[in-house]
Amino acid sequence: QQQVKQSPQSLIVQKGGISIINCAYENTAFDYFPWYQQFPGKGPALLIAIRPDVSEKKEGRFTISFNKSAKQFSLHIMDSQPGDSATYFCAASRESSNTGKLIFGQGTTLQVKP
């Protein structure tokens, strides 16, 4: 019940295209869903996050869509650029618990071709 399942494992998109990464969770107590971006040799960095009280959040070219009933959420990268090439991790946590423990998905390696 603590798992977060992410797909696809890898993704190749042409410059200017839309990149879509999906995640599914089981624990309905999760109430915070961030996406982290990781470049080679670097630590993950927070990209965008959503809470279950909204179904969509947009920041620039990045959008999270959240479907509470299906227990799924996805990251959409519009107008994908070569600089977006990185590994993306979805995650989930229970902010209402006594720990901020983030459970990460397996990661998606995105390659944006020029």
Add this chain to the structure above:
Amino acid sequence: EAGVAQSPRYKIIEKRQSVAFWCNPISGHATLYWYQQILGQGPKLLIQFQNNGVVDDSQLPKDRFSAERLKGVDSTLKIQPAKLEDSAVYLCASSLVWDTGELFFGEGSRLTVL
């Protein structure tokens, strides 16, 4: 603002040897985390500190791993004796408070056990 500092960046040891990793979180961040990231997987929480107290160490292999956070600031993660399966990147992260999912990660310490 300085980020999370970790050292060493790389370490190669033989199995059954010991190793220690050091982390200095962002100034003022009360919560510190150690994550293990095996190649091709998402980060997995090993231990979480709130100031200098342990909040969650449920996934820490306590027979070989130990961690401490002296004076609620710097932290050290030790592995003794190391096994081949401990080869991974050890990520330190910090957050201002425990109940936010926004973690700030260091660049990690890559451990290779031969």
